[in-house]
Amino acid sequence: MMPNTSEIEEANPLEIEEADGNCTDCPTGADCSLRDGLTEDCIVAKRGHWRPAAGAMEFPSCALGYRGLHAAELAKERCCSAGCRRNTSNASGCDFEADAQCKHPYRGVLCTGCPPAGYVRRGLNRTCEPCEGGASPGMAVLAVACGAFFLYAIVVAVLYRIRRSHDAAKAELQSQVKVFLMFMQILNGLPDVFDAVPWPDNFRVFAYVFSFVNLEFFGLFSFTSCVLGLHPLDQFMVHMLVPVFLVAALCAAYATSLCCLPARDVSASRAVRALQREARWEMVAKIAVFIVMTIYPGLVTRIFGMFRCTEIRGIAGARWIHDLEEPCWGAGSRHGAQLFPAVLAMLIYVAGVPLSVLLSPSFSMGAT
Numbered sequence: 001m002m003p004n005t006s007e008i009e010e011a012n013p014l015e016i017e018e019a020d021g022n023c024t025d026c027p028t029g030a031d032c033s034l035r036d037g038l039t040e041d042c043i044v045a046k047r048g049h050w051r052p053a054a055g056a057m058e059f060p061s062c063a064l065g066y067r068g069l070h071a072a073e074l075a076k077e078r079c080c081s082a083g084c085r086r087n088t089s090n091a092s093g094c095d096f097e098a099d100a101q102c103k104h105p106y107r108g109v110l111c112t113g114c115p116p117a118g119y120v121r122r123g124l125n126r127t128c129e130p131c132e133g134g135a136s137p138g139m140a141v142l143a144v145a146c147g148a149f150f151l152y153a154i155v156v157a158v159l160y161r162i163r164r165s166h167d168a169a170k171a172e173l174q175s176q177v178k179v180f181l182m183f184m185q186i187l188n189g190l191p192d193v194f195d196a197v198p199w200p201d202n203f204r205v206f207a208y209v210f211s212f213v214n215l216e217f218f219g220l221f222s223f224t225s226c227v228l229g230l231h232p233l234d235q236f237m238v239h240m241l242v243p244v245f246l247v248a249a250l251c252a253a254y255a256t257s258l259c260c261l262p263a264r265d266v267s268a269s270r271a272v273r274a275l276q277r278e279a280r281w282e283m284v285a286k287i288a289v290f291i292v293m294t295i296y297p298g299l300v301t302r303i304f305g306m307f308r309c310t311e312i313r314g315i316a317g318a319r320w321i322h323d324l325e326e327p328c329w330g331a332g333s334r335h336g337a338q339l340f341p342a343v344l345a346m347l348i349y350v351a352g353v354p355l356s357v358l359l360s361p362s363f364s365m366g367a368t
Contacts, residue, residue: 026043027043027057027058027059028059029045029046029049029058029059029060029061030043030044030045030046030049030051030059031043031044031045031046031084039094040055040057041054041055041094041096042094043057044080044084044101045059045079045080045084045101046059046080047076047079047080047081048061048062048063048072048075048076048079048080049061049062049075049079049080050062050079050080050098050101050102050109050110050111051084051096051098051101051314052098052109052312052314052315053096053098053314054094054096056314057314058313058314059313059314060110060312060313060314061075062074062075062078062079062110062111062112063075064110064310064312065109065110065111065112065126065324066112066125066126067192067195068125068204068208069201069204069205070125074125075110077103078102078103078106078111079101079102079103079110079111080101081103082103084100084101105119105128105130106128108324108325109312109315109319109324109325110312110324112126112323112324112325113323113324113325114126114128115128117134118130118131118132118134119131119134120134120135120226120229120230121229121231122226122229129226129229130226131226131227131229133227134227135226135227135228135229135230135231135234136227136228137230137234137237137238139225139227139228140218140228140230140234140238141238141241143228144238144241144242144245145245147217147245148245148246148248148249149249151246151249151250151253151291152249152250152252152253152256155249155250155253155254155284155287156253156256156257158283158287159253159254159256159257159280159283159284160257160260162276162279162280162283178289178290178293178294181213181293181294182293182297184210184213185210185213185294185297185298186297187207187210188207188208188209188210188211188213189297189301190207191203191204191207191208192301193301193304213294218230218235218238218239231323232305232320232322232323233323233326233334233335233338235302236302236303236305236306236338236341236342237338237341239298239299239302240299240302240303240341240345240349242295242299243292243295243299243349246291246295247288250284250287250288250291253284254280254281254284257280258277258280289357292353292357296349296353299349300349300350303342303345303346303349303350304350305321305322306335306338306342306345307342308320308321308322309321309328309329310324312324317330320335323335
């Protein structure tokens, strides 16, 4: 009778037999209790751990592949959850298949990957879910375009009603709201950006409450339809297009307001209409600054995330933290192909947006 996983871990011997006949300590994360005189090639991973290759003596924890409060639970659920002894069954030696350590349908490094076709990955837990046809970046771009059109319609309606510049009290209130939103965004991002810090679970829960302020619409996309459950690299490309669509919507709204301006008050003098145009431009500038400051933290986090790599014991080279199947900047890899867009986004958004707000008189006036 095969013991359960907890019994295996408790009965795990301290030594194994090497090829030269000598004994050595059982590696951390390994299960050496298969039989007496166990050799290196027959070692298997403990529950929640993963072996990179047949001859590897490193057994990293699968919890390294997950973020959030439930990393340890997810690791035990997906890596050797039923024990990995089934991979070692022939008399002449021990068979090994890396993906056989993973619960179906998970695969790859630390069992964090999904099958290449017919599945999408959702949320921080990287849950693999079946999806006929897979994800579609084009549909995500269309969804962003629809959101931009909705913004365009709202801004046109607001601009059509403006006849004079807003007073200072309203501007001061908007500034206070922007500062409060920025505080919540920074607080929400702390556990993920500084994930090496052992944050208390209560603080993580408190910080995640404010996730809505970062406008992480890709999570909403994936729960709306599996077709919108994009790979992290596709999420990066679509996310970089969001400011372009929003700015285009604001410019189109202002242009529309200029076309409709004579119809608003035909009898108004040229000076009155000039003041009206100035007031409308002030409103567009304020809306633009508010939107940019709202999406900026999430945008910057996405860009810096492209440069975040990690080392996994037993695997040569660094891996991209958002998809451990992707070598960091590897030749011929999808992640390596995104180097130029990532650097370009760094220059345009991370450096360009603050400089624009600082140097442009129009944006400076809208921010006051």
